[in-house]
Amino acid sequence: MKKGLCLLSLLLLFFSSSNVVGAEEERSWQDETIYYITIDRFNNSDFTNDFEVDAKDPNKFHGGDFQGIIDRLDYIKEMGFSVIALSPIFEVDGYKNSKIKDYFKTAANFGSMKKLQELVDLAHQKKMKVILDFPIMEGMDQNTLIDVAKWWIDEAKVDGYILDLGQGVSPKLLQSLSREAKGVKEDFIVLADFQTGEQVEGIDGFFDYSFNENLRAAFSKSNQSLQAVATNVENIEPVHFLDNQHTQRFTRDIINLNEHPGPRWKLALTYLYTTPGIPFVFYGSEIALDGGEEPDNQRQMDFRTDKDLIDYLTNIAAVREKLPALRRGSFELLYENQGMVVYKREYKGETAVVAINNTTKSQAVTLTSELEDGKELRGLLNGDLVKSEDGAYKLIVDRDEAEIYVLAEKSGLNIPLISTSAAVVILFLGFLFLVKKRSRNA
Template sequence: MNKRFWTLIMIPFLLFYAIPAGAVEKEDRKWQDESIYFLMVDRFNNGDLKNDFQVDVKDQMAYHGGDFQGVIDKLDYIKDMGFTAVWLGAIFDNEENGYHGKWVQDYYKTEEQFGTIEEFKELVKQAHNRNLKVLIDFELNHVGPNHQWLSESDRQDWFSGQQADLPVLNQENPEVRGYLIDAAKWWIDETNIDGYYLDNISVAEESFMKEFSEAVKEQKENFYLLGSDETNDSEAIAHYQTIGVDGLLDYPLAESTRPIFKKVDHSLSELITYKKEQMTKYKDPYLMASMLDNDQMVRFTHDAVTNNQHPGPRWKLALTYLYTTPGIPVVFYGTEIALEGAGGEKSHGQMDFRTDKELIEYITKLGELRSAYPSLTRGTLELLGEDKEIVVYKREYEGETSVIAINNSSESKNITIKNELLEENKELRGLISDDLVKSSDEGYVLFLDREEAEVYVLADQSGINIPFVIATIIVYGAFITFIFLLWRRAKKKRANEK
């Protein structure tokens, strides 16, 4: 009886939970589905005091003690925020005080301040155990200013000049090309990393870039190459996707969107129009890296603070945009605590894990939505409406429609989306603040509080689920009947015993 009792009790709940949630089932994971957390090892987290050889936290130009163990210790922190990949700035052995990793001394060693190659392998292993992909910087163009090759007579033709006080590698030299490609392949084989970041590829020789790209991708399937060209020229940037670089840091996007989001009451008109225009220029816009700042830029927080704005709301709106438009969002460490920085080493502040969690929770929510709804990573992009400081757009993918609304005004506002732009007799279910908007004769009337955003999914109108109600009545009716029959049988048995 006990077994039958619980079986009958559970049937309605099983029927309820079998109702589909509305999100399209995620297909095989692609790079465009990723969201990347970018950190500088030295400034992130000190997990091993034994490798603090030259640490001086009071000197912004010196090592601060961050290391591989520190990253390992915080992988769950990164994972829990919804990130699916972690990008470590340069980790190769560097010259003294090369905390930033730009002064390469040895391509086959890790920086001793960060830890050993074995510790880095463990980092990659632990990341993969958490389903996190790992990228690292690979410097193609320069070595450190005092590199030993400079004093070796048989390597004088390994260099072609100077740039930013760093020796430029001569990539037309077959020996240099071979060395760099062999080193890149070695790191893939040795550590099982998933991608490289190639800085300032406009300096690189084009035929070498093609050769390098082909070689590393032959080494590991689905290996991702992320590059940067700081010219802010969309057409120049687009060219690199044709020679093997999968995606690039979208500097033009950052340049256009930072002024919009750094201040409240700035118009959002043309925000989506500009994005769609940029998308037409790239071979694969979904593999471009969307960001607002990085280790070589003034932090976006600084822009907000300079304009006497609270950085929290500024970041929330900007991140909503990055996470819900085509491209891979790249978030620089410290964004989640609104870390300040006026550029250069001033933007390389120490991470602080003992801060307010509000922005962290918001990023976590965006990460959850991006993972749950393929329309946010693979969908088309269409503007639905705009009115100065408010914009609404949709993403569609295989029958799933998400709608994003952003209000950059200091006042609460509403905007009406006509029924013909969405389906009639549906409803928009808010995924951030649980808002619910049903279609009407006017259309869909969206109301947003000041400096807020919402991500909706288009779904059938909610109401009484008649089939579910009927099933519940039948099940509980059968259960009551069953109990009644048992009671009658027991009563009859007791009467016979007398």
């Protein structure tokens, strides 16, 4: 029922005049969503490169490879991800050995350079970008580092780097690398995984671990204040994440608090996808994969699990893609109280309102001067419809639920939409009649 309501809401949005942003703007990095893959633990499709594999040992290779990712590109695309981030691809001495033997070679267990090029090319054909996790070793020669960075852009046509930084790496070195890489490819992105939270000029964004701690604390349990993650959000650098390759799984936080992972993940992902920044999702999050600290956080991916969370993630990704306000808009907190939060995003005449109820009870929130009078809020997740009455909008959100609204003109009978829908139904019924008739004659 909810899926049908959501589809109807999206159709209403498509046929209405509420989406006034106009022609498609040039895409930028703030419009992307990143799916990070630990290559060895994702999908094993090429058994010819299974060297020293032991899938029962977290410190050994499990067999995942480039071909495995190629075989799952549609799976990633269909969830709405536009960027694939690959764990370090370089040749090393064994799975757990962080010392890179050769920056100019792919790890034999993952596949050849040719196979990586095929992966990037196929991703580009599907309108997805590929970025590499790029570990920088302490004191590493600057000229060598820059040569390596430029070489992979030329050879593999990758679209960005996540700089995974060792101790003592100078900001000047990072600035040089970013400048040189962007000189090779104009729209190249350089992100930095500083666990210290340090910012460096010339880097497009960094992983904010202090904010991540607040985010996990806010959504891992019901009835928690969201104040820490709902204020000053617009000042946070672009990468938002709930967990990554260096943290224990968000699912583990939830389980440790005796909570159910499904609702907690849904609400947290809704926040991740509707606040300023680039959503970063660690592989397996879409199935609430469990795991403790490294290497336990990088367990084998399972593609045979329940699809409920995958469907939800796909849905909010579609809504984010449809509404530029969720990707580029200003942010204004409208309401927050112990797990219930409402905020507004605005961009070029488009207004989106997000309501997240991370509490154990249904919540009602009345908005008055915050929104233009005489319109309606159309829910795109659950099909909720809130019309202004006496200058007020009364939102009612069930426990453990969220809704993303778009502010639109009040809807009467939409004759074009009704006509189109009726035509589709008639054609479908006609098709069923013909099929039934043929089966009788067979």
